[in-house]
Amino acid sequence: MNPAKIPLLEVLRVRRLVCDGAMGTQLMLSGLEQGSCGEAWNLSHPDRVQAIQGRYVAAGADCLITNTFGGSRLLLRRHGHERDFEAINTAGARIARQAFGGRPGFVLGDIGPLGALVEPYGELPAAEAQSHLEEQARTLVIAGVDAVIIETQTSLEELGLAIDAARAAGAPCVIASLAYDLSADQTFYKTMMGVSPEQAAEFAAGHGADIVALNCGTGMDMTGAARVARIYRENCTLPIMVQPNAGRPVLENLKAVYKQLPADMARGVPEVLAAGVGIVGSCCGSAPEHTRAIRQALDAFGG
């Protein structure tokens, strides 16, 4: 547990929180080769993972997301790290806790999408998806996370299985986070599977999630996050969390890079907070400097 021992949901009733930023790009800056398994670094380079998370704490993050996004047995198998499933997830929770260095803070145990479509649309049997999700949720909860965050979700089927898994594992708090793409005419957001923020809010509340959230997605910046947050607020009473990208990607040296400056990203924070958001973090392209700028904007807003 976090040293403060006050549960995340109780703290959220009295103040707003800052969550960390991107992990993948930071891992690569620290030497992770493209395409290799970032989660395996929890075992091979725990010091580097902790150093990244420590920088986010220093920048003002109250919440750290464990380096376990692709940590399900199903995804680790693709990289040949299936054997290390339990150790990788357990280490992920421990590293994040250590990164707080004894200060109060919340460790959010990360569960990403399984990377395959669950039946009836895809070929992954629901029972198999469920067992992978339950196993990862259980491992993270036993390792002592303060919440389980189910991220980058696009279908209510998989999200529902993951919420159930986190609840069954006894997670103290369950965060349901969806990835929305901006429509071709730029007028609305829906997930790849066609889920609207209205549906997601209703589903998350009805299915027993404690916090409804958004992260990543095509064309999801801080301003877009405010738009979706307002829809969440109109459709449910759950606390809201947002982790938009650092703007839209641009092409540089044969790579798509997110280049929105911290100050530009932070400019959208008041709008997000006015929409009723309780936790503000960031996703692709963000770095500790973005977290610092979000922290300042949040404090200036009045916490």
Added chain:
Amino acid sequence: MPDYALMNQCLYEGKAREVEQMTRDALAGGCSVREVLLEGLIAGMSVVGEDFKHNVLYVPEVLIAARAMKAGMTVLKPLLGPGGDTNSTGRLLIGTVRGDLHDIGKNLVCMMAEGAGFQVKDIGVDQSVEKFLAAADEFKPDVVGMSALLTTTMSYMKVVVDGFEQRGKTGIKLAIGGAPTSQAFADEIGADGYGADASGAVDLFLSLLEKKNAPAQ
């Protein structure tokens, strides 16, 4: 004359059994395999593609429609015979590039391409330039499609493009797609085109085929 509009509608709604039956009925009524394929199935799937592009339909509806298309194709396929190739739109070789294990989008492109009448060879995820070249030697595609989801793996597409370029004039067209890619990126690495989504990818393949088959100047 079969009611192709109704058949297209059934396909759009993903009514696999109806589409299969209508395909049989149309053939029994004396329609040619090619006509049923083009007007009954491909025409229906192209409406699905358009609506997908404009956010009217999303991935689940497309997958269900593709399943209905497949049900019709199972009736037609045996009749296409060994000369079946002559009835296909073109040949597509597709894969996700090295270092990238994502395939939901690529699989959708495969389905939509099959829905447009392409013969599709999917070599899967994490594919090196050597694998692409070897598969191309064997399959003899008109178009090679490359996919990447990660901002960090997309640059490998240039390695594949260069690999094909070093082969000299193969006539094979190279197409790319995936969330972080763009037309500008396609231009920069020397690919022949970029598809913004599964439906856009099929439009691109068709336009590349036209270019490929156009008489040399």
